[in-house]
Amino acid sequence: MKQVCVLILSCFLLAACHQKKAPIEPLNKELSDLSIYHLPSAWSTHNNETIQLKSLRGKVVVVVMIYTSCKAACPRLIADMKNVFEQLKNEPQEKLQMLLVSIDPKTDTPEHLYEFAKENKMLNPPWLFLRSSESNTREFAAALAVNYKQITPMDFSHSNIISVFNQEGELVHQQEGLTVNNISTVNKIRLLLKKVH
Template sequence: MKANREENTQSRSAVSRPWDFLSVLLPLLVLTMLIPQAVRGEQSLPGDSVYALSATLENELGKALQWRDLRGEPRLVSMVYTRCRMSCPLIIHQGMSVQQRLLEEGAAAPRLLIISMDPDHDTPEVLAETMTRYRLSPQRATFLRPRDHQERTIAALLDIRFRQRDDGGFDHTNAWLLLDADGRIVARTEKMAGVPDPAFVREVEAVMASHHSQAQGDHR
C-alpha cells in the first residue's frame, strides 16, 4: 500500500510539473510582451552611442521624433540658440561651409542637426524662420528643440556646455561634432571662423565614404 501511495504521489507530481512550468513561463511571456519595442531596440546600440538616451524632440515643422530615430546616417551636430547674434551664426555658417567644401570636392555631405539650447523660445515656428533666414533646405539641415527640458542631458552627451546669463542669452561651447551612423562621436572641431577645419573635413569625408561603401555592400 505504501508503494502504491508513493507511486500515486509521484504520478501526481509528474502531472503537475507542466503546470508548474507554465506558471513560471506565462508571467515571463507577459513581461516580454510589455517591454516596449523601442527599449529592446536600444540594446543593439553601441555602448558609446549618444542615441541610447530616450528623448523626444520637435523639428522645424512641429513634428515629434525620437532622438534614437536619428540613427542610420552620419550627422553633423551642434547646439545653438536662435536669439544669438554673435557666435551662433558663426556656428551655423561653419557647418554650412563644411557641407559646401565636401560638395565642391564631389563628396557626400551629411545633414546638419542643429539643436536648440533654448527650447522655451525656439518654437517650431522660430526654427522654421531660422532655416529660411539661412536658406537651408530640409535635405541639408534639420533644426530641433528638445522636449521636457532634456537639452542639458543632450548637451552633456555631446560635451557641449552652456549657461544662461542674466540677460537671457547663453554662454556656450562653440563646436561641431561628427556622429557616425550609430551615434558614436567620431570627430569634433571648435574652429568657427574662416575656412573649414581641414582635419575635420577629412574625417567627415572618410566617415561618409565608409558609410556609403557599407550601404552598397549590404544591398549586394
C-alpha cells in the first residue's frame, strides 16, 4: 500500500515537473558539437530564396531526402511525411519544420520544386523544400547517414529514412522504411515541441 502511495505521489511530482515551462534557451549560445548546423552550406528554397541551414535553428526539423521525378518510393515517403504531419495538427506549428531535401539538384531547380510543392499542397509552412550543390547534398546526406546513388539520368536509389532533429540541430530520431508504424516518430516530435513551449 505504502508503495502504491509513493508511486502515485511520484506521478504527481512528475506531472508537476512537466507543467513547469522550460525557459527558452537563447539562440546565441554555442552550437552543440553534434549539430547539423555546423554544415556551412547555402540552400535554395522552393520559393527561390537562399537560406543557410542554421536559419532553421530553434525549430524541430523533420527531414526526408527525395527527388521529385521519382515514381516508386518517394510518393509513399511523402505520404508518410503527410501522415506524420496530420498527427501533429494540434501541436504548435510555428516551431515545426517539415523539410524535404532534393538528392537530384540538377533536375530539382527551385521552379521545379515549387511546382511539385504546389501539386502536393505543400507550398506553405511548415513545409519546406531545399536544394543545393551536388557536393553540399552529399555532405548533408552523409551527416544524416542517408545513402543514395544515381542509377540512370532519371532515377536514384536512396534510403527511405525520416530523420528528426531537435531545436539545436542534433539528430534525435530516425524512422526507416516505408509505411511503417510512425507512432514513435510522432511521439518524439510531440515531446520535442513541448520543450519550446
